Amino acid sequence: MRVLSSQVKDHVGQSVHIEGWLHKKRLLGGLTFINVRDRQGLVQVVIQDKDEVEKLRGLQIGTVLAVDGTVKEEPRAPGGAELHDAKLEVLVPVEAEPPIEIDKPLSHKPDNLDTLFDHRVLGLRNLQEQKVFKIRAGLLRFLRDFLTDHEFVEINTPKILAGATEGGAEVFKVDYFGREAVLAQSPQFYKQIMVGAYERVFEIAPAYRAELSATSRHVSEVYMLDLEMGFIEGHEDVLDMVQDMTYFALTNIYKEFADELKSLNAPELVLKEKFPRYTVAEVHEMYTKATGTDTTKEKDLIPDEERWICDHAKKNEGSDAVFVTHFPVEAMKFYHMVNPDDPTTVMWGDLLFRGLEIATCPQREHHYDKLVEQMKKAGIDPEHPGFKYYLQAFKHGLPAHGGCGFGVDRLVEKTVGLSNVKEAILFPRDINRLTP
RNA sequence: GGGCUCGUAGUGAAGAGGCCUAUCACGCCUCCCUGUCACGGAGGAGAUCGCCGGUUCAAAUCCGGUCGGGCCCGCCA
Numbered sequence: 001m002r003v004l005s006s007q008v009k010d011h012v013g014q015s016v017h018i019e020g021w022l023h024k025k026r027l028l029g030g031l032t033f034i035n036v037r038d039r040q041g042l043v044q045v046v047i048q049d050k051d052e053v054e055k056l057r058g059l060q061i062g063t064v065l066a067v068d069g070t071v072k073e074e075p076r077a078p079g080g081a082e083l084h085d086a087k088l089e090v091l092v093p094v095e096a097e098p099p100i101e102i103d104k105p106l107s108h109k110p111d112n113l114d115t116l117f118d119h120r121v122l123g124l125r126n127l128q129e130q131k132v133f134k135i136r137a138g139l140l141r142f143l144r145d146f147l148t149d150h151e152f153v154e155i156n157t158p159k160i161l162a163g164a165t166e167g168g169a170e171v172f173k174v175d176y177f178g179r180e181a182v183l184a185q186s187p188q189f190y191k192q193i194m195v196g197a198y199e200r201v202f203e204i205a206p207a208y209r210a211e212l213s214a215t216s217r218h219v220s221e222v223y224m225l226d227l228e229m230g231f232i233e234g235h236e237d238v239l240d241m242v243q244d245m246t247y248f249a250l251t252n253i254y255k256e257f258a259d260e261l262k263s264l265n266a267p268e269l270v271l272k273e274k275f276p277r278y279t280v281a282e283v284h285e286m287y288t289k290a291t292g293t294d295t296t297k298e299k300d301l302i303p304d305e306e307r308w309i310c311d312h313a314k315k316n317e318g319s320d321a322v323f324v325t326h327f328p329v330e331a332m333k334f335y336h337m338v339n340p341d342d343p344t345t346v347m348w349g350d351l352l353f354r355g356l357e358i359a360t361c362p363q364r365e366h367h368y369d370k371l372v373e374q375m376k377k378a379g380i381d382p383e384h385p386g387f388k389y390y391l392q393a394f395k396h397g398l399p400a401h402g403g404c405g406f407g408v409d410r411l412v413e414k415t416v417g418l419s420n421v422k423e424a425i426l427f428p429r430d431i432n433r434l435t436p
Numbered sequence: 437g438g439g440c441u442c443g444u445a446g447u448g449a450a451g452a453g454g455c456c457u458a459u460c461a462c463g464c465c466u467c468c469c470u471g472u473c474a475c476g477g478a479g480g481a482g483a484u485c486g487c488c489g490g491u492u493c494a495a496a497u498c499c500g501g502u503c504g505g506g507c508c509c510g511c512c513a
Contacts, residue, residue, distance in 0.1 A: 024473080026471095026472050026473070026475060027469085027472095027475095028469060028470060028471075028472060028475070028476085029468070029469035029470065030469075030470045031469090031470035031471065031472080032470095032472090033471075033472050033473070033475090035473080042473095044472090044473075046470095046471085046472095048470075058465095060464090061463095074471090076471055076472085076473090077471090077472095077473085078473065097446070097463075097464055098446085098463085099446050099447075099463095100446080100447055100463090101446095101447065101448095101462065101463060101474095103473095103474080104447095104448095104462075104463095104474060105474090106447095107447080107448065109448090109506095110442095110505095110506050110507065111442065111443085111505075111506055111507095112447090112448075112505095112506095113505085113506075114504085114505050114506080115447075115448090119447090170511090186513090207513080209511095209512070209513085211511060211512065212437065212511090213510085213511065213512070214506085214507085214508090215507075215508070215509085215510095215511095215512095216506090216507070216508090217512085217513080218511085218512070218513085219513095222512095222513060223513090224513065225513095300511095300512095302509090303508085303509080350513095356513090357512080357513065358513070359513070360512090360513070404513095405513060406513075407512095407513030408513085409513080410513060411513095420506095421513090432504085432505075
């Protein structure tokens with residue numbers, strides 16, 4: 001029976017059978033060490049028999065092996081135990097030399113990202129690289145746990161759409177049996193529709209953006225956590241939910257993956273249960289005062305302001321995360337709700353984390369007549385067949401609601417302390433890259 | 437879409453008119469090595485310096501073009 005790497009130390013004195021990949025060879029003459037990698041990590045195997053060592057000749061890193069040996073307690077071995085009197089069996093021989101070395105840190109320098117992704121298939125066998133995606137999986141698990149605990153129903157909505165979209169980002173056009181369809185740039189309409197059924201829903205799925213953006217924070221296939229909640233008493237309810245969810249996921253990931261985050265040189269988590277909140281106007285004012293660059297005429301935050309306000313909040317409020325609220329109406333989309341107390345601003349807040357926009361969290365206009373009016377004002381035809389089913393949900397009763405589009409890739413990037421969102425994605429898609 | 441940058445063995449880097457018949461490290465191959473864990477030591481193979489053209493007695497190096505990356509801005513998560 002196969003014993004996994006983390007269990008080896010529980011079998012001291014016993015004969016065990018392990019299987020995995022040849023991860024590293026160290027030949028010291030009469031003594032040879034090899035590391036065998038399995039899903040849990042590495043096992044050190046000591047080989048002294050010349051015939052057994054000879055089996056490794058010509059075999060490259062990546063060879064799939066079975067090893068039978070006796071577990072010996074050994075303080076000099078990583079993990080405190082290792083296999084002795086090893087008998088090797090090559091399950092899948094590998095003779096091709098790997099194009100990259102997986103037992104050493106991979107270069108994440110911007111200039112070398114192309115190589116990193118070209119060799120992604122093998123690079124992901126690097127233990128450090130694997131940690132990034134274990135942390136990603138952990139974050140997704142905590143986000144799901146939180147939302148499930150708060151009675152959100154996980155939904156799955158179509159990614160091939162008939163054409164009408166929320167506007168904003170460019171869409172990919174696809175041939176749909178001879179008709180033109182588009183890839184969903186967001187589940188916006190569907191999640192709002194589903195508020196009419198479940199009150200609280202969320203979806204974790206890719207969204208497709210055909211923007212010609214070439215930056216360290218954009219990809220054309222982005223993993224979004226979309227949530228939407230009904231019967232809110234105000235916009236604050238949405239911000240509070242997103243805040244609590246983010247706090248839950250981050251504090252738990254820093255607990256469960258403390259060692260991994262440390263070994264990846266992730267920044268220390270600086271967070272309080274309540275995230276500081278500033279209005280866009282306040283940020284413009286503070287930034288202009290602090291830097292001398294006048295942003296008070298901007299309708300949105302400029303990227304440098306996002307970095308600045310996060311630095312400011314970290315230093316002065318002890319928080320890596322901040323909300324920026326009250327975006328001006330000039331930036332609104334037709335389905336946003338205008339601030340009833342101040343028609344120049346929208347019930348819309350962005351969540352920023354470590355200098356980067358992570359989520360956008362608006363309240364929606366839920367009154368049918370008002371929504372139709374806002375569509376017309378935005379130059380959108382409410383009679384367009386693509387909006388028929390969306391509007392139907394409103395016509396037949398939607399409560400006050402709001403939610404967020406939350407960039408999972410960016411959260412992973414900033415949690416781990418990576419410098420490009422693509423490093424947080426197994427197989428990233430951008431304006432240039434369609435493989436692997 | 438705009439601006440700025442970078443392309444040198446499989447990988448990561450050095451070289452910035454002649455010292456280049458291109459250097460180093462890792463990896464690979466051969467040999468030595470009984471406690472390595474980025475093992476160590478000796479030797480070897482591996483690059484028409486992204487591509488095309490130009491300037492020059494002479495180009496990896498300067499210029500123009502082209503192809504492929506990266507970063508920033510715009511847009512957005």
